[in-house]
Amino acid sequence: MRLGPVVSAAGTDFCVWSPDAAQLWLCLFDAADGETRLPMVRDVAGYWRVEAAGVGIGARYGLRADGPYDPAAGLWFDPDKLLLDPYAQAIDRPFAYDPALAARRGEGGDTAALMPKGVVTAALPPMPAAPPRFDPGGLIYEVQVRGFTMLHPDVPPAQRGTIAALAHPAVIAHLQKLHVSAVELMPVNAWIDERHLGPLGLTNAWGYNPVSYFALDPRLAPGGLAELRVTVAALHEAGIGVILDMVYNHDGESDAIGPTLSLRGLDARGYFRHEADGRLINDTGTGNSIACNAPVVRGLILDSLRHFVAQAGIDGFRFDLGPALGRMADGFDPAAPLLQEMRADPLLADRILIAEPWDIGPGGYQLGRFGDGWLEWNDRYRDDMRRFWRGDAGTLGAFATRLAGSADIFGGQATRSVNFLAAHDGFTLADLTAYEQRHNHANGEDNRDGHGENFSWNNGVEGPSDDPVIGAARRRDLKALLSTLFCSRGTIMLTAGDEFGRSQQGNNNAYAQDNAIGWIDWDGRDRTVEAHAFALAALRAATPDLRDVALLSDADVEWLDEAGQPLTVAQWEDPSRRRLALRYRASGVTLCVNGDAQPCRFLIGSASVHVEPRAIAIV
Numbered sequence: 001m002r003l004g005p006v007v008s009a010a011g012t013d014f015c016v017w018s019p020d021a022a023q024l025w026l027c028l029f030d031a032a033d034g035e036t037r038l039p040m041v042r043d044v045a046g047y048w049r050v051e052a053a054g055v056g057i058g059a060r061y062g063l064r065a066d067g068p069y070d071p072a073a074g075l076w077f078d079p080d081k082l083l084l085d086p087y088a089q090a091i092d093r094p095f096a097y098d099p100a101l102a103a104r105r106g107e108g109g110d111t112a113a114l115m116p117k118g119v120v121t122a123a124l125p126p127m128p129a130a131p132p133r134f135d136p137g138g139l140i141y142e143v144q145v146r147g148f149t150m151l152h153p154d155v156p157p158a159q160r161g162t163i164a165a166l167a168h169p170a171v172i173a174h175l176q177k178l179h180v181s182a183v184e185l186m187p188v189n190a191w192i193d194e195r196h197l198g199p200l201g202l203t204n205a206w207g208y209n210p211v212s213y214f215a216l217d218p219r220l221a222p223g224g225l226a227e228l229r230v231t232v233a234a235l236h237e238a239g240i241g242v243i244l245d246m247v248y249n250h251d252g253e254s255d256a257i258g259p260t261l262s263l264r265g266l267d268a269r270g271y272f273r274h275e276a277d278g279r280l281i282n283d284t285g286t287g288n289s290i291a292c293n294a295p296v297v298r299g300l301i302l303d304s305l306r307h308f309v310a311q312a313g314i315d316g317f318r319f320d321l322g323p324a325l326g327r328m329a330d331g332f333d334p335a336a337p338l339l340q341e342m343r344a345d346p347l348l349a350d351r352i353l354i355a356e357p358w359d360i361g362p363g364g365y366q367l368g369r370f371g372d373g374w375l376e377w378n379d380r381y382r383d384d385m386r387r388f389w390r391g392d393a394g395t396l397g398a399f400a401t402r403l404a405g406s407a408d409i410f411g412g413q414a415t416r417s418v419n420f421l422a423a424h425d426g427f428t429l430a431d432l433t434a435y436e437q438r439h440n441h442a443n444g445e446d447n448r449d450g451h452g453e454n455f456s457w458n459n460g461v462e463g464p465s466d467d468p469v470i471g472a473a474r475r476r477d478l479k480a481l482l483s484t485l486f487c488s489r490g491t492i493m494l495t496a497g498d499e500f501g502r503s504q505q506g507n508n509n510a511y512a513q514d515n516a517i518g519w520i521d522w523d524g525r526d527r528t529v530e531a532h533a534f535a536l537a538a539l540r541a542a543t544p545d546l547r548d549v550a551l552l553s554d555a556d557v558e559w560l561d562e563a564g565q566p567l568t569v570a571q572w573e574d575p576s577r578r579r580l581a582l583r584y585r586a587s588g589v590t591l592c593v594n595g596d597a598q599p600c601r602f603l604i605g606s607a608s609v610h611v612e613p614r615a616i617a618i619v
Contacts, residue, residue, distance in 0.1 A: 004087025019046025060117035074269035088118030095192035101259035132315035133241030138181025167234035182241035200444035205514035241315035249324035255287030283361025316352025321359035386455035394575035405489035417490035429498035439506030450509030486536035499533035500525035
């Protein structure tokens with residue numbers, strides 16, 4: 001059964017899943033927001049259909065559903081709530097939270113004026129099949145679309161903050177200097193602000209609160225799917241793939257007092273997971289959890305993924321709170337139906353699939369368990385590398401393990417690690433070296449939100465400092481962190497702006513900062529750090545040993561001390577040791593790591609290599 005609108009010469013056929021509803025209506029809206037309701041007809045399987053003669057491309061529509069209203073039992077039917085079709089591929093305006101959207105039945109009035117309408121769209125011309133523009137071992141560049149170009153001096157003002165801006169020649173040139181293999185776009189699907197943000201004068205800047213899994217948010221893509229497709233084509237022409245960050249673990253309808261916008265009003269019992277007593281399960285910290293392995297939900301997820309591959313040429317997907325995709329009644333299962341169907345799907349089987357392998361549900365930490373065909377964000381890499389450069393004792397062994405691909409986590413022949421030192425959630429790379437504590441007061445939650453332990457350090461002063469010694473120390477540490485990332489085995493990920501020292505003023509949870517805190521300051525970038533990042537990127541691109549994802553054995557490498565001798569067990573176990581060299585036997589490429597506060601001379605074969613304090617030299 002094909003869901004959503006299907007256009008023909010005679011009109012448009014609409015099909016919606018709502019097995020417990022007593023009646024559904026298709027609601028058509030004209031230019032003056034006049035509404036015409038067409039009753040839909042239910043079949044025995046719970047699908048509702050109507051053939052709307054004469055309705056074609058550009059028509060604006062919504063749904064209404066009537067039936068029992070018993071939220072405690074997972075029944076939220078309310079004909080006063082206009083609903084977005086889960087399969088609508090475009091909407092006519094962004095979502096905006098209003099308390100009436102969350103009102104109980106009979107209390108809040110009609111919500112049609114508050115709701116974006118779905119828009120009937122024409123399918124874009126078929127795209128030729130092509131393999132993904134990305135190979136494991138490359139550089140993923142994480143981008144928050146709006147904040148990336150809002151202050152970019154070369155992007156025309158009207159284009160700033162949009163997907164189209166990513167195709168600007170100045171942006172592509174920057175990506176090419178970094179040898180970016182793929183950009184990873186933080187959520188671009190239509191989302192709604194959390195209800196607490198409006199009274200604080202804030203908005204959701206990241207988009208991790210989706211209402212639609214098909215429609216793009218008009219704030220990011222005013223040109224709709226065609227804008228994404230054209231941008232992807234421009235990036236592909238430059239040799240850069242595109243990965244979308246997808247949020248299938250929850251939707252923006254929140255908890256029991258959240259708004260009724262789409263899935264909740266159609267089939268809350270089918271789309272969401274519930275406790276035995278009927279309460280919404282909240283394994284996500286957002287108020288609800290999508291039942292990803294329910295048959296109708298699997299279909300919705302797979303159809304939306306296929307949509308972006310077939311219609312826009314997307315190369316892969318990163319899955320927020322990935323264990324949700326494999327959660328069954330008895331916990332996470334890497335062989336869950338949805339995960340198996342994704343691997344077997346003809347359109348999806350060769351796509352890049354990346355899991356954020358944790359959530360807050362039972363058994364929610366699943367790093368290393370997604371299996372073949374998946375890459376996984378590696379937070380142990382992040383934390384171990386930070387602790388080493390912070391100066392924590394006894395971290396040399398963990399540093400080496402992460403540098404070499406995390407064989408203790410990813411078995412087999414190749415690492416599946418996505419190595420990162422900073423991401424959208426948490427400190428920026430530069431702030432790691434300037435703040436010991438989070439500074440999230442601008443979020444309006446009394447600095448309670450965000451991670452409390454960041455394994456960060458401030459080089460003597462918390463926050464901004466005019467002291468040139470402190471400034472030099474922070475720049476030194478930032479360059480060492482970048483060197484570590486670009487020299488690590490496995491896929492690497494860099495968040496946009498970290499290559500030139502962007503700051504969020506110590507805010508490590510800037511999800512609601514659609515302002516100077518969250519926007520990248522292109523004019524204020526540190527050119528010295530940026531040049532260092534460009535050089536590292538060129539070195540990695542030219543050095544196969546650094547890009548390879550094969551896990552290393554003693555036959556491949558040797559671990560040396562600064563005298564050029566193999567590290568002894570005693571040296572590995574010395575909690576104060578902060579120096580080592582990693583030498584690739586075949587090529588002779590050697591990484592000399594000096595985590596000490598004093599310079600060090602490494603003897604590598606016949607060469608003598610001077611390494612500055614807290615730095616890495618590559619020879």
